[in-house]
Amino acid sequence: MPSFMIVCPKLQLAARSYCVFCAMHPSTDYRFYPCGDHALTLELGNRIDRQINQQVIALFQFLQDRRLPWIKDLIPSYHTLTVVYDLLQLTGSENKTTAYDQALTLMQQAIAACELKTTASRKVQIPVCYDPVFGPDLSFIADAHGLSVAETIALHLSRSYRVYLLGFLPGFAYMGSVDEKIATPRRSSPRVSVAAGSVGIAGEQTGIYPFESPGGWQLLGRTPLRLFDAHRAQPALLQPGDEVQFYAIDITEFNNLQQHGAMYS
Amino acid sequence: MALCILKSGLLDTIQDAGRYGFQHWGVNPGGAMDTVAMQVANMLVDNPPAAPVIEMHFPAAEINFEEPTIFSLAGADFGATLNGQELAVHHPVIAAAGSVLKFVRQVSGCRVYLAVRGGFAADAWLNSYSTHLKAGAGGHGGRALQKNDRIAYRNTIALSGRPSQALPWLANLSGLYIESSFWFLPGAEYDFLDAASKTQLQEACFSINRKSDRMGYRLQGAALHSNMSGELISTAVTRGTMQLLPDGQLIILMADHQTTGGYPRIGHVITAHQPSLSQMRPGEDMRFVRTDIAAAERLFLSQQRNLQQLQNACTFRLQEYLVSIRNS
Numbered sequence: 001m002p003s004f005m006i007v008c009p010k011l012q013l014a015a016r017s018y019c020v021f022c023a024m025h026p027s028t029d030y031r032f033y034p035c036g037d038h039a040l041t042l043e044l045g046n047r048i049d050r051q052i053n054q055q056v057i058a059l060f061q062f063l064q065d066r067r068l069p070w071i072k073d074l075i076p077s078y079h080t081l082t083v084v085y086d087l088l089q090l091t092g093s094e095n096k097t098t099a100y101d102q103a104l105t106l107m108q109q110a111i112a113a114c115e116l117k118t119t120a121s122r123k124v125q126i127p128v129c130y131d132p133v134f135g136p137d138l139s140f141i142a143d144a145h146g147l148s149v150a151e152t153i154a155l156h157l158s159r160s161y162r163v164y165l166l167g168f169l170p171g172f173a174y175m176g177s178v179d180e181k182i183a184t185p186r187r188s189s190p191r192v193s194v195a196a197g198s199v200g201i202a203g204e205q206t207g208i209y210p211f212e213s214p215g216g217w218q219l220l221g222r223t224p225l226r227l228f229d230a231h232r233a234q235p236a237l238l239q240p241g242d243e244v245q246f247y248a249i250d251i252t253e254f255n256n257l258q259q260h261g262a263m264y265s
Numbered sequence: 266m267a268l269c270i271l272k273s274g275l276l277d278t279i280q281d282a283g284r285y286g287f288q289h290w291g292v293n294p295g296g297a298m299d300t301v302a303m304q305v306a307n308m309l310v311d312n313p314p315a316a317p318v319i320e321m322h323f324p325a326a327e328i329n330f331e332e333p334t335i336f337s338l339a340g341a342d343f344g345a346t347l348n349g350q351e352l353a354v355h356h357p358v359i360a361a362a363g364s365v366l367k368f369v370r371q372v373s374g375c376r377v378y379l380a381v382r383g384g385f386a387a388d389a390w391l392n393s394y395s396t397h398l399k400a401g402a403g404g405h406g407g408r409a410l411q412k413n414d415r416i417a418y419r420n421t422i423a424l425s426g427r428p429s430q431a432l433p434w435l436a437n438l439s440g441l442y443i444e445s446s447f448w449f450l451p452g453a454e455y456d457f458l459d460a461a462s463k464t465q466l467q468e469a470c471f472s473i474n475r476k477s478d479r480m481g482y483r484l485q486g487a488a489l490h491s492n493m494s495g496e497l498i499s500t501a502v503t504r505g506t507m508q509l510l511p512d513g514q515l516i517i518l519m520a521d522h523q524t525t526g527g528y529p530r531i532g533h534v535i536t537a538h539q540p541s542l543s544q545m546r547p548g549e550d551m552r553f554v555r556t557d558i559a560a561a562e563r564l565f566l567s568q569q570r571n572l573q574q575l576q577n578a579c580t581f582r583l584q585e586y587l588v589s590i591r592n593s
Contacts (some may be wrong), residue, residue, distance in 0.1 A: 033453050036533030037561035039503045041453070048498060059291065070284040073294070073500035077525055082501035084285065087536075087565055100558045166291040167499060167525030171399050174499065200518035203496075211399055229291075230390060236290040 032104055040103045041082045048078050053164050057241045062114040071107065076240050077165045084108065103130060121243040126223050128199050129254040130248045136221035141184050141201065141218055155179045156220060156246065161206055163242040166204050171210035171228025173238040178206050190216035197222045224257040267417040268381065270410050271365065279385060279404035282315035284393035288524045295395040298376050298479060298520050298543035301441050302337045304572055305381035308579040309337035309357045317387040317394035319379040326410060327366040330577035331361040331422040335382035341374025341544060346457030347429055354516060355438065356431040364429050383420035398517040434582050440571055442541045444474065448556040449507060451477035462489040466553055471515065473545045479521040489514025491529055499527040505534040509570055535561040
């Protein structure tokens with residue numbers, strides 16, 4: 001069994017009188033577990049939840065800003081933060097404890113020192129063309145829920161979405177949650193090729209394919225924006241924690257926007 | 266100074282130790298599949314161990330050294346020839362100007378690494394020279410090498426008038442690789458396997474499927490069963506993670522793995538065994554042995570110590586040789 005540990009100030013943390021996570025979200029269960037022999041995962045609860053994800057991103061930002069030499073990579077997800085660590089930075093020749101145990105202690109200290117900042121989300125507007133050419137699954141989604149295509153599109157536009165994490169492909173944002181009236185499982189058979197910019201739904205998640213790739217999400221439109229561009233100083237258009245609002249454009253506008261500069265494909 | 270690709274191979278790319286620090290953007294680390302062979306290739310020519318190298322699969326590229334070059338090959342044995350003469354791996358080699366390197370048969374292993382003394386002048390992207398094919402960045406224009414590509418050297422070396430020859434010492438890699446029993450650590454979802462599947466994981470033989478590549482190794486074997494109900498919320502995966510696919514088969518994530526995934530993480534192949542895994546070929550058989558973190562770390566650290574000793578020895582031998590030819 002992976003080691004299971006409740007991070008509670010009374011038990012573990014001497015550095016401050018209360019744990020920021022407990023104070024904010026007293027019901028959250030925590031555990032740490034190893035992710036192989038070079039990574040450590042902190043898991044907060046076991047569900048997709050805006051508040052939990054805010055905690056994940058706050059701790060991610062805190063650790064990222066510190067540029068700690070033992071941390072090689074940080075992977076925030078919906079409810080977990082995984083630290084890929086450098087074994088050679090954590091093991092002295094005299095040490096009897098494992099690098100994993102040391103990483104665990106350092107993480108607990110980091111949590112104790114972390115001031116949970118509630119920074120305002122960045123708002124990002126994303127144009128989407130919901131033409132059936134770009135949204136081959138629009139009628140499938142509509143039919144599955146007894147809606148018209150127009151109602152399906154309106155529901156997708158009816159709210160803004162939180163970027164919970166980037167994963168799968170460079171710059172692929174997992175966003176949510178869509179109205180349950182349009183939540184649709186992935187296609188039973190994934191497409192061999194989905195075009196870059198395609199906007200899709202998988203369960204309650206919505207996302208945009210940054211690159212042409214195989215994929216199983218139900219497609220309802222396409223954006224002319226370039227979601228990831230290696231040659232930009234900030235390659236990923238969206239960041240974890242962003243708030244995304246889609247707006248509809250027609251195919252003429254889609255083509256016009258594509259002619260524009262670096263932000264467009 | 267440069268080398269030129271006369272004929273491209275199946276997949277020849279520039280790789281280094283990988284691109285860390287950007288997985289929060291979904292950018293996977295990539296890098297050399299066999300990091301031990303990458304380091305050994307560099308050590309043999311006295312480069313920094315993580316300098317960019319060319320990683321080749323079989324069939325591999327045909328290469329022309331335009332100027333006198335000291336190079337090395339490490340990892341797989343693809344029956345290398347230099348100007349038609351057989352050439353062993355794990356030696357430093359002098360190539361006279363105009364020499365041609367070819368690979369004629371797959372003797373053992375799956376990936377060979379080519380390093381040149383002075384290093385390759387590759388494109389850096391996000392702190393790494395590794396080729397990221399999806400993003401089209403790093404390495405050589407973010408793509409696999411093609412016919413007529415010229416790969417320049419970072420530093421030039423004076424070495425004219427020497428005949429092509431392998432230098433008479435060899436890196437001994439015994440102790441750095443294993444045969445076919447791979448150690449794994451249980452993953453976060455290991456306990457969802459039923460008892461019979463846990464036994465099977467350690468007792469059955471798995472073979473590597475044809476659909477295996479730099480992203481992942483698909484295994485074929487008796488199907489494993491998990492008691493997990495419902496879907497997992499996508500979370501981080503790392504290199505070596507063993508995921509259980511819905512059909513009960515395993516996939517082991519390799520260098521170009523995606524950063525997050527939603528399949529149960531049954532286990533993780535330990536870091537010290539990943540270079541050996543990278544040299545396994547489709548159709549070959551493998552087994553798994555459960556271990557713990559302390560043992561995995563000890564093995565990794567002992568591997569690092571071996572590599573450090575090898576580096577010291579390689580540096581000493583090559584410097585001694587270079588002084589001797591300068592004085593002769």
